[in-house]
Amino acid sequence: MRTDIIAAIATPAGEGAVGIVRLSGAGAIALTERVFQRRGRQPLQSHRVYYGAVVDPDTNEVLDRALLIPFFAPRSYTGEEVAELHCHGSPYLLRRVLDVLCRHGARPAEPGEFTLRAFLNGKLDLAQAEAVADLIRARSDAQLRSALALHTGKLSQQVQRLSDALLAIVAQVEAHLDFSEEIGEVNPDALALPIQTLIEQLDALLKDARTGRILREGARVAIVGRPNVGKSSLLNALLGEARAIVTDIPGTTRDAIEESFLIEGLPVTIMDTAGLRESADVVEQLGIERARRAAEHADLILFVYDLTMPDREADRRLLRTLPADTPKVLVGNKVDLCASSPAPELLETHPTAETVSISALTGEGIDALKQAILRALQLSRVGEETATLTHTRHIYAVQQAQQHLKHALESLQMHLPPDLVAVDLRSAWLELGAITGATADEELIHRIFRDFCIGK
Ligand SMILES: Nc1nc2c(ncn2[C@@H]2O[C@H](COP(=O)(O)OP(=O)(O)OP(=O)(O)O)[C@@H](O)[C@H]2O)c(=O)[nH]1
Numbered sequence: 001m002r003t004d005i006i007a008a009i010a011t012p013a014g015e016g017a018v019g020i021v022r023l024s025g026a027g028a029i030a031l032t033e034r035v036f037q038r039r040g041r042q043p044l045q046s047h048r049v050y051y052g053a054v055v056d057p058d059t060n061e062v063l064d065r066a067l068l069i070p071f072f073a074p075r076s077y078t079g080e081e082v083a084e085l086h087c088h089g090s091p092y093l094l095r096r097v098l099d100v101l102c103r104h105g106a107r108p109a110e111p112g113e114f115t116l117r118a119f120l121n122g123k124l125d126l127a128q129a130e131a132v133a134d135l136i137r138a139r140s141d142a143q144l145r146s147a148l149a150l151h152t153g154k155l156s157q158q159v160q161r162l163s164d165a166l167l168a169i170v171a172q173v174e175a176h177l178d179f180s181e182e183i184g185e186v187n188p189d190a191l192a193l194p195i196q197t198l199i200e201q202l203d204a205l206l207k208d209a210r211t212g213r214i215l216r217e218g219a220r221v222a223i224v225g226r227p228n229v230g231k232s233s234l235l236n237a238l239l240g241e242a243r244a245i246v247t248d249i250p251g252t253t254r255d256a257i258e259e260s261f262l263i264e265g266l267p268v269t270i271m272d273t274a275g276l277r278e279s280a281d282v283v284e285q286l287g288i289e290r291a292r293r294a295a296e297h298a299d300l301i302l303f304v305y306d307l308t309m310p311d312r313e314a315d316r317r318l319l320r321t322l323p324a325d326t327p328k329v330l331v332g333n334k335v336d337l338c339a340s341s342p343a344p345e346l347l348e349t350h351p352t353a354e355t356v357s358i359s360a361l362t363g364e365g366i367d368a369l370k371q372a373i374l375r376a377l378q379l380s381r382v383g384e385e386t387a388t389l390t391h392t393r394h395i396y397a398v399q400q401a402q403q404h405l406k407h408a409l410e411s412l413q414m415h416l417p418p419d420l421v422a423v424d425l426r427s428a429w430l431e432l433g434a435i436t437g438a439t440a441d442e443e444l445i446h447r448i449f450r451d452f453c454i455g456k
């Protein structure tokens with residue numbers, strides 16, 4: 001375990017009212033005192049604010065008037081001795097202060113190193129550390145809420161409970177392996193039930209995972225529909241710029257076009273695609289293939305149809321060929337040309353889909369469409385009751401753990417040797433432990449903290 005003193009500017013680059021230089025490690029406070037002159041000689045107390053001057057001890061030059069806050073170990077962010085210098089928010093000044101500190105025994109911190117130390121000292125687990133980065137990056141209420149839920153340890157506790165229950169089963173199987181003469185062979189029926197229960201509990205966690213991931217990483221939205229209904233016009237209307245080519249010739253869009261923008265802080269990647277129809281044109285066929293793939297990988301489909309075309313049958317047939325489980329918004333376009341009418345024919349197959357009438361030409365209904373997109377993604381529910389999986393890493397670990405448990409269950413039911421069952425149960429336990437960091441290896445830990453900013 002490293003114990004050297006790390007130092008970094010903790011506030012963002014650029015001018016500000018206040019700029020903070022932070023140090024952590026055994027001796028960090030004594031080191032800071034060497035560059036900080038204050039009135040009186042009483043020893044510093046933890047969690048108190050001291051006023052004084054930051055001075056370069058080599059030249060006695062006063063760099064700034066500043067505040068010093070000492071935090072004694074272990075009552076600090078990192079669990080180590082921490083000192084914070086609150087200076088004026090000048091990037092040049094802060095760099096000078098950092099240089100002086102590094103000349104006298106500190107070294108510049110790596111990205112995320114403060115939080116890494118907090119993790120290594122047991123101040124927070126791995127999932128909570130990841131939540132710190134989420135909190136800093138949050139751009140909407142929903143993101144803030146889910147980051148806070150993760151940070152308070154809601155998910156960690158839930159995972160810990162499952163992991164403890166799993167370990168109890170592992171212990172049971174291993175006891176039977178080690179002491180089969182004393183306590184008899186493994187009874188498959190007695191084990192199957194708790195394993196089944198765990199599988200179901202993991203299912204419950206995975207249920208909201210899709211929305212959780214969208215919330216953190218953004219949503220992929222595909223605009224799909226027949227040729228000439230106004231898909232490219234809709235892309236342009238949502239972006240507020242003429243990004244895609246629009247003509248009155250059906251089959252204008254060939255390649256899939258992708259652009260990103262924010263809806264109330266949620267990053268949305270939107271894809272305009274080729275109109276779907278039977279086509280003999282090779283280029284168009286390739287475009288149509290791409291459109292189908294985009295629809296398959298989308299978190300949400302905007303199904304656009306033309307309100308001025310009375311016949312809905314072709315739309316209905318097309319709608320049925322799209323992935324059934326993907327949420328959809330049914331978008332009736334060109335409402336400037338005719339009265340809006342809901343499309344009961346389309347709702348037959350998708351009774352719960354959101355419906356909106358818009359004009360991609362005049363912009364009418366575009367705001368309502370954005371709201372419908374947010375509703376259809378069902379993000380508001382995230383983090384309300386149970387902990388929600390928001391990180392791909394956590395989702396993957398839960399899925400893997402579940403796979404191992406299912407495998408263990410099969411082995412039990414097929415009366416395979418119990419040591420095989422034990423191996424699967426152990427693997428599942430390792431996967432769950434990787435979420436909180438209990439069983440995470442060093443490489444994983446470093447990969448996670450590398451993405452942090454310096455000073456955090
Ligand atoms: N009046 C009116 N015309 C529209 C509207 N939206 C699109 N159009 C027109 O409809 C025609 C087709 O629009 P596009 O956006 O190219 O349609 P598309 O669905 O991308 O067509 P393909 O790429 O061929 O599949 C163009 O002439 C547009 O100007 C609208 O809301 N109102």
Ligand SMILES: [Mg+2]
Pocket residue numbers: 231232233245252253272273274275
């Ligand atoms: Mg187009």
